Amino acid sequence: MRTGSEPMTARSALRARFWLSVWGLVWAIFGTAAFALTGRTGWAVACGVLWLVVTIDMAVLLRHLRQGPHYQPGPDVPPYRPPEGPAP
Template identity: 65%
Template sequence: MRTGNEPVNARSALRLRFWLSMWGLLWAVFGTTVFSLLGSPGWATACGVLFLIVMVDLTVVLHHIHQGPHWQPGRSIPPYEPDHGGRRR
C-alpha cells in the first residue's frame, strides 16, 4: 500500500542487509589478507577501510534488529499511517 510518505516511514530489509554485510565482511577480510601477503599495501589498505565500513554498517543493522518490530516489522504489522505533522484529517 502506497501512502505517499515512504521516504519518512520507509522500512529496510534488515535481514538482507545483514547477510550482504556478512558477505562483504568475508571478502574484505579475504582481500586484506591476500593483498598483505602479496605485498600490495595500497589494495590491502583499501580492503581494510572497506572492512571498517562494513563493520559499522553491520553494527547499525544488528542494533536495529535488536530494537524489535519498529525496525524489523513482520508480515503481521501493517504499514505505518502517514504522519501529517500533528494535523488530523
C-alpha cells in the same frame, strides 16, 4: 481509509542487508589478507578500510534488528492534517 503516500505493505530489508554485509565482510577480510601477503600495500589498505566500513554497517544493522519493530499506524488511522493558518 488511509490517504498518505507511504506504501501499505512496506517492509524493511534489514536481514537481507545484514547477510550482504556478512558476504562483504568475508571478502574484505580475504582481500586484506591476500593483498597484505602479496605485498600490495595500497590494495590491502583499501580492503582494510572497506572492512571497517562493513563492520560499522553491521553494528548499526544489528542494533536496528535488536530494537525490533516500531509502531506503525494501520490503514484505519488517517494521516496527520496539515497545519491550518498562515505559515510562520
